[in-house]
Amino acid sequence: MSDIRRILILTGAGISAESGIDTFRSAGGLWEKHRVEDVATPEGFARDPDLVLRFYDMRRERIQEVEPNPAHSALARLDALWRGEGRELLIVTQNVDDLHERAGARRLIHMHGEHLAAWCTACDRRHAWRDTLIERPPCPACGVPALRPDVVWFGEMPYRMGDIYQAVGTCDLFVSIGTSGAVYPAAGLVRDARAAGAATLELNLEPSQGTRWFDDARHGPASELVPEWVEELLSESRLG
Numbered sequence: 001m002s003d004i005r006r007i008l009i010l011t012g013a014g015i016s017a018e019s020g021i022d023t024f025r026s027a028g029g030l031w032e033k034h035r036v037e038d039v040a041t042p043e044g045f046a047r048d049p050d051l052v053l054r055f056y057d058m059r060r061e062r063i064q065e066v067e068p069n070p071a072h073s074a075l076a077r078l079d080a081l082w083r084g085e086g087r088e089l090l091i092v093t094q095n096v097d098d099l100h101e102r103a104g105a106r107r108l109i110h111m112h113g114e115h116l117a118a119w120c121t122a123c124d125r126r127h128a129w130r131d132t133l134i135e136r137p138p139c140p141a142c143g144v145p146a147l148r149p150d151v152v153w154f155g156e157m158p159y160r161m162g163d164i165y166q167a168v169g170t171c172d173l174f175v176s177i178g179t180s181g182a183v184y185p186a187a188g189l190v191r192d193a194r195a196a197g198a199a200t201l202e203l204n205l206e207p208s209q210g211t212r213w214f215d216d217a218r219h220g221p222a223s224e225l226v227p228e229w230v231e232e233l234l235s236e237s238r239l240g
Helices: 013-017 042-047 049-063 070-081 099-103 161-170 186-195 222-236
Strands: 006-011 088-093 108-110 113-120 126-128 147-151 173-177 199-204 216-219
Touching: 006 070, 006 161, 006 186, 013 070, 013 222, 042 049, 049 113, 049 147, 070 088, 070 099, 070 222, 088 161, 161 186, 173 186, 173 222, 186 199, 199 222, 216 222
Parallel strands: 006 088, 006 173, 088 108, 173 199, 199 216
Antiparallel strands: 113 126, 113 147
């Protein structure tokens, strides 16, 4: 991989599962406890806002109780060291937790929003948010009690897709970590990267729905695979 300069890393729920954050599609996961239509759509929010706000209040509280794992730390180390001589790196995460940031990653896009943020639908401002929303607190900017979780629900457009597609089209290496390959548009990024000439690598607990699109697929716990891959990459690039 000595010719690799520009790296795009897509992360999903599997990288945070070992920190104790439930995934949506695993046995006993969130979708078995709640219907997607009830807690992750604009229509569900309009129909029963209390249910949705309680659901995300619990998720927001849980995220603040867990810690980054070795996979997050390894990517943060790569982010810190992968610089100079034309090297570029971007982590695009489908996760709405802040574990990448707490591990130290800085070049990061949350394409599905963030649990620790609230969006005011009255004034379109976004605010860092760690408390509950169920009591309908006023927006810190406009005072209207119109805050909702700043997360992308099904049927809504993910954030910063222009920046993401630009990075996909120019990367030398596309790496997918802990993703199911089931949620679009994220699931289609590997094919876009391949079409643009990038090498592709999957690091996942088990084969994803898109494994066939990757040049190389390694399966096992993220806390083991990701540090191993980062050390391999840094060693080959003489950055470790």
